[in-house]
Amino acid sequence: MFERTDAGAGGQVGFFFEGSRVEARAGDTVAAAILAHGERSVRTTPASGAPRGPFCFMGTCFECLVEIDGVPNRQACMVVVAEGMDVRRQEGAREATP
Template sequence: MFAPRPERSATVEVFVDGAAVRVPAGASAAAAVLLAGAPLIRETPISGAPRLPYCMIGVCFDCLAEIDGIANRQACMVPVTAGMRVAPQRGARVAFPA
């Protein structure tokens, strides 16, 4: 009735806060952060408390990060690409100009 999941052997190299890490192709940028063992992906704007990805489905916004130079990206919704750079989001997110 159920078929086994195919093994993923392909990996890509991404950079999490400057450190190179190999992650399975098709994984999210948030998964790359967790695999890298990073201490945080963002800091809260008021207290500066560290946050890591939480829900992994785009609901909680705890995974906001700067990805390839673009801030305020939900890392759990962005698939990794070779050479991707994920940096922690620090402070309050900046709203887009009206």
């Protein structure tokens, strides 16, 4: 189970996940904020549609791919939340973007 270890300091940042507003700590990655919000799945696999979620938190496994502000294939563990950001689950495979 994902759980924060301290109360933390700093401000709050609001973003949207699947259309719902989520409050995160300033400086959180998208992956950390989504997990702290209680969500476990951020994408589905192209082959079976199985749910997948953040795993390594250092950008090597690509399990946390999401769509951010309309751009697919973003690693949620490598992007810091920003006010008003729109994050969506990535369903299956998406075209690679340059």
